[in-house]
Amino acid sequence: MTSPMLPVAREVNVGGGTWPLLCNGNIWVEESLVNSNYSIALTQDFMCTALANTAPGQLNVMVYDERLTGFAAPFKELNEGGRQLLDILSSKQDLALAITRLKEQVRSTYDMMQGTAPTLADFREHEDYPMGGYTLLVVAANYSLLPKDIQVNLDILATAGPRAGVSIIMHSLLPDDEVMKNIVLKPYQHAWIPQENYYETNANDIIAVAHNITEKLKDPAYGTDSILFNTVENLSDDVLWQGSSIDGVTFSVGRYGKRNVEITLGDSLNQRHNALITGAVGQGKSNLISVIIHSLCQRYSPQELELYLLDFKEGVTLQPFCQQADGAYLPQARAIGLEADREFGLSVLEHLFDEHRKRLKLFKEAGAQNIYDYRKKTGIIISRIVLIIDEFQMMIDSNDEKSRHIASLLTNAVRLFRAAGIHIILASQTIGNSMALMGGENTLLAQVPIRIALKNSVSESRATLGMNNEAAAYLRPHETIVNLNYGNPKDNDTVNIAYAGGEFEEQTLLPLRRKWWQYAINAHMTRPPFVFDGERDRDWQSDASLAVPDISGSPVVLAGGRIEVDSEPLAIPLGRDAGRNIALFGSGEHVPVELMGFALALARQSKEHAAHFVILDAMLPDPSRPYTCEQLRNMLQAQGVQVDLVDRRHITKTIQEIAAQHGLNSGSDALLPTVDWEAAADANTDFGADFDATKFGLPPQPSSDSFSNTDTGRSTADIAVPMPSLDVNGPSAPTSTSHLGDESTADEMETYIFGFGLDRVGRMPEEFSTLCDQGPTNGIHVLGWWRKYSAFEKQMGIASDGLDFFDARIAFQTDQRTIGNITGDPAFEYTPEDNRALAWDASNMNEPAIIIPYATVPLPIAPHPGI
Numbered sequence: 001m002t003s004p005m006l007p008v009a010r011e012v013n014v015g016g017g018t019w020p021l022l023c024n025g026n027i028w029v030e031e032s033l034v035n036s037n038y039s040i041a042l043t044q045d046f047m048c049t050a051l052a053n054t055a056p057g058q059l060n061v062m063v064y065d066e067r068l069t070g071f072a073a074p075f076k077e078l079n080e081g082g083r084q085l086l087d088i089l090s091s092k093q094d095l096a097l098a099i100t101r102l103k104e105q106v107r108s109t110y111d112m113m114q115g116t117a118p119t120l121a122d123f124r125e126h127e128d129y130p131m132g133g134y135t136l137l138v139v140a141a142n143y144s145l146l147p148k149d150i151q152v153n154l155d156i157l158a159t160a161g162p163r164a165g166v167s168i169i170m171h172s173l174l175p176d177d178e179v180m181k182n183i184v185l186k187p188y189q190h191a192w193i194p195q196e197n198y199y200e201t202n203a204n205d206i207i208a209v210a211h212n213i214t215e216k217l218k219d220p221a222y223g224t225d226s227i228l229f230n231t232v233e234n235l236s237d238d239v240l241w242q243g244s245s246i247d248g249v250t251f252s253v254g255r256y257g258k259r260n261v262e263i264t265l266g267d268s269l270n271q272r273h274n275a276l277i278t279g280a281v282g283q284g285k286s287n288l289i290s291v292i293i294h295s296l297c298q299r300y301s302p303q304e305l306e307l308y309l310l311d312f313k314e315g316v317t318l319q320p321f322c323q324q325a326d327g328a329y330l331p332q333a334r335a336i337g338l339e340a341d342r343e344f345g346l347s348v349l350e351h352l353f354d355e356h357r358k359r360l361k362l363f364k365e366a367g368a369q370n371i372y373d374y375r376k377k378t379g380i381i382i383s384r385i386v387l388i389i390d391e392f393q394m395m396i397d398s399n400d401e402k403s404r405h406i407a408s409l410l411t412n413a414v415r416l417f418r419a420a421g422i423h424i425i426l427a428s429q430t431i432g433n434s435m436a437l438m439g440g441e442n443t444l445l446a447q448v449p450i451r452i453a454l455k456n457s458v459s460e461s462r463a464t465l466g467m468n469n470e471a472a473a474y475l476r477p478h479e480t481i482v483n484l485n486y487g488n489p490k491d492n493d494t495v496n497i498a499y500a501g502g503e504f505e506e507q508t509l510l511p512l513r514r515k516w517w518q519y520a521i522n523a524h525m526t527r528p529p530f531v532f533d534g535e536r537d538r539d540w541q542s543d544a545s546l547a548v549p550d551i552s553g554s555p556v557v558l559a560g561g562r563i564e565v566d567s568e569p570l571a572i573p574l575g576r577d578a579g580r581n582i583a584l585f586g587s588g589e590h591v592p593v594e595l596m597g598f599a600l601a602l603a604r605q606s607k608e609h610a611a612h613f614v615i616l617d618a619m620l621p622d623p624s625r626p627y628t629c630e631q632l633r634n635m636l637q638a639q640g641v642q643v644d645l646v647d648r649r650h651i652t653k654t655i656q657e658i659a660a661q662h663g664l665n666s667g668s669d670a671l672l673p674t675v676d677w678e679a680a681a682d683a684n685t686d687f688g689a690d691f692d693a694t695k696f697g698l699p700p701q702p703s704s705d706s707f708s709n710t711d712t713g714r715s716t717a718d719i720a721v722p723m724p725s726l727d728v729n730g731p732s733a734p735t736s737t738s739h740l741g742d743e744s745t746a747d748e749m750e751t752y753i754f755g756f757g758l759d760r761v762g763r764m765p766e767e768f769s770t771l772c773d774q775g776p777t778n779g780i781h782v783l784g785w786w787r788k789y790s791a792f793e794k795q796m797g798i799a800s801d802g803l804d805f806f807d808a809r810i811a812f813q814t815d816q817r818t819i820g821n822i823t824g825d826p827a828f829e830y831t832p833e834d835n836r837a838l839a840w841d842a843s844n845m846n847e848p849a850i851i852i853p854y855a856t857v858p859l860p861i862a863p864h865p866g867i
């Protein structure tokens with residue numbers, strides 16, 4: 001099959017004559033002093049004919065129009081289809097740079113052809129593939145008046161360029177000097193057509209040709225010059241996992257001429273340990289990352305290679321490597337961050353710094369310098385680790401302390417990790433800004449010799465490859481500059497990137513990944529990667545099984561997901577130590593959900609009737625709220641724990657009663673009945689029978705039969721309605737329905753007080769702070785939510801620092817003052833976000849941590865009041 005991209009205007013028919021052009025020569029259109037329009041039209045005609053006779057998209061045109069005649073204007077349409085096929089050089093400096101670049105292109109094309117064909121067109125025909133590209137440089141200026149260095153370079157290009165696909169159309173007066181004229185004209189065909197023989201092409205014809213090219217480029221036949229991944233990577237079983245990573249890991253990128261292009265990380269001879277990939281949106285960066293991952297994973301087993309994959313943009317690139325519905329996952333992947341955020345990026349870096357330390361210690365013990373040495377000496381296999389970070393600049397381009405910290409870690413990582421066999425591939429659309437943040441190119445980039453630059457702007461090309469290397473600005477889609485020498489322009493290779501997407505991905509790569517997974521499972525060499533999805537809501541239910549007492553037997557609540565590799569949810573133990581209360585601050589829908597999750601976690605761990613749950617509901621009635629305290633009460637009750645729901649009006653008295661019951665009241669003598677138990681019971685009698693608690697990871701609720709369980713002699717009302725365990729008649733009077741004494745002694749009984757929206761409790765009794773202070777050692781824990789810190793302060797009383805009673809504090813959407821207070825650092829940097837909270841358990845954590853709080857708990861959705 002002959003590729004439709006191969007036709008090229010080796011000759012052009014203009015004005016009745018045939019002129020050699022692409023791959024064959026250059027043309028000098030002599031400028032006419034008498035009829036300048038005519039010579040301009042002639043130049044346009046050559047350009048237009050060259051374009052019309054070359055496959056769409058294969059010819060780039062560069063124009064230097066010194067006298068601003070505007071002859072390139074009708075060709076502008078060439079750039080309409082998203083491809084920059086026309087490049088206007090607006091100054092002598094631009095012209096000089098373009099000539100330098102074209103010389104590089106010529107050199108690189110000769111390299112690619114390796115002397116196997118006389119011209120680029122012959123080489124392409126032989127390969128039946130459009131390698132490299134053609135360029136027509138049109139210079140409309142007085143040659144003799146151009147700076148000497150430009151003249152010299154133009155002469156070189158005119159001589160060496162055509163065979164490599166670079167031709168010149170010189171639109172100029174001839175040099176006056178006859179000797180000079182002969183020398184200069186040598187590489188050109190002197191085009192001079194008597195005007196009477198010439199039928200001028202008009203602007204509309206040119207526009208039509210340009211338009212036709214952009215239209216054709218929409219046709220996939222001209223748009224996809226894919227080199228399928230399996231043509232550069234052997235995907236057969238014979239080579240599967242045959243690679244040893246002892247002296248580095250090698251992956252394929254694509255084709256450069258006849259050669260498959262491979263890159264090795266960890267190559268200690270050339271000190272190539274890290275790589276940088278850049279490319280504008282849509283130029284194929286995601287595809288390239290996929291090519292790299294598949295190539296590595298076909299070559300190296302999970303024993304030889306571990307991958308840490310982070311994607312900081314919204315996207316699906318890494319999704320196929322996570323665990324799929326059928327259980328399969330990429331066995332070499334250890335951690336994957338989808339829509340990762342800075343905290344997770346930071347935690348991955350910290351995790352790898354730990355790994356680096358561990359490895360160096362191991363090496364030292366074995367008297368080895370580095371991973372290669374260690375493996376050689378001991379014969380023990382230690383994997384290479386490759387960390388790939390897509391859009392890495394998002395970790396470091398906020399102007400704050402955390403960004404600076406991450407930038408400095410990253411800079412150290414690329415410098416230090418090599419000895420431990422940890423390599424980093426950084427990818428980005430735009431790095432200009434990030435490099436400045438990282439202290440300029442001398443810090444980070446100095447450690448990254450491998451530069452892979454997909455098409456991008458001139459400035460991004462320079463940022464990636466170096467100030468004098470703009471080659472990436474002139475690439476075609478799916479081509480990349482691979483430069484293994486810190487961006488030195490002499491080492492640019494223009495590589496056609498292999499394609500790992502579309503149907504090929506579905507039909508070949510998906511089954512291949514499954515095969516890898518099966519092999520790894522059979523060989524017991526894998527476990528699913530830790531997957532962090534920064535945008536996904538956290539569901540309490542999926543963590544419920546982890547709500548188990550800690551090592552000392554204290555019940556724990558789950559506060560949410562930690563943003564760390566291999567982390568379990570943050571568990572806050574509520575043992576009988578001073579300070580074991582939890583304060584939640586701020587607003588947002590997550591806060592009551594979080595508090596409900598606490599209650600469900602505690603219910604899960606409470607022996608039946610060994611805990612007493614008191615829900616203080618001071619929230620404003622809000623029909624739009626997805627969960628209500630009534631639902632929570634019902635759910636808890638269905639677990640057989642004692643639960644009292646107290647509305648706002650009765651909170652003050654309830655607190656006084658609890659304090660009095662435990663001998664913690666601060667002297668109030670009037671303890672009046674405060675809870676309207678009858679009303680509460682009425683509101684609740686229809687709940688429970690058809691609710692399957694086990695579905696939610698909670699202990700089974702008593703069956704409807706057991707509501708009249710004769711064994712215990714309890715009545716339905718004992719369990720199905722709220723239990724007024726509080727002694728409404730005074731501390732000493734027995735209560736008919738209390739379970740105290742049923743199965744637990746009062747001493748074993750834990751009391752959990754959940755305060756929802758406590759700001760709205762107008763008159764908090766002073767017993768409240770006494771309870772917070774002395775409760776935990778007596779088995780009473782307060783888990784309260786205040787929107788405003790000032791309300792909390794007020795309720796704690798002026799004499800004490802209430803926060804001392806709350807070891808655990810969690811901030812949601814709140815202000816800097818609250819953050820400063822709960823962390824004890826007024827300047828603590830934290831910007832509240834929707835799906836995040838800042839949590840600190842002062843007795844169990846060194847420092848506050850950002851968590852993903854729960855967004856959903858398994859409460860049955862209640863019909864809204866009034867519906």
Ligand SMILES: Nc1ncnc2c1ncn2[C@@H]1O[C@H](COP(=O)(O)OP(=O)(O)OP(=O)(O)O)[C@@H](O)[C@H]1O
Pocket residue numbers: 224225226227279280281282283284285286287288315478496497498499500501502
């Ligand atoms: N080497 C290639 N050969 C053929 N088609 C390709 C190649 N690389 C990418 N493509 C196609 O080009 C399109 C853009 O590719 P890709 O998504 O990889 O770009 P990107 O630079 O990652 O874009 P973005 O940053 O916007 O996600 C896709 O449709 C992809 O299938």
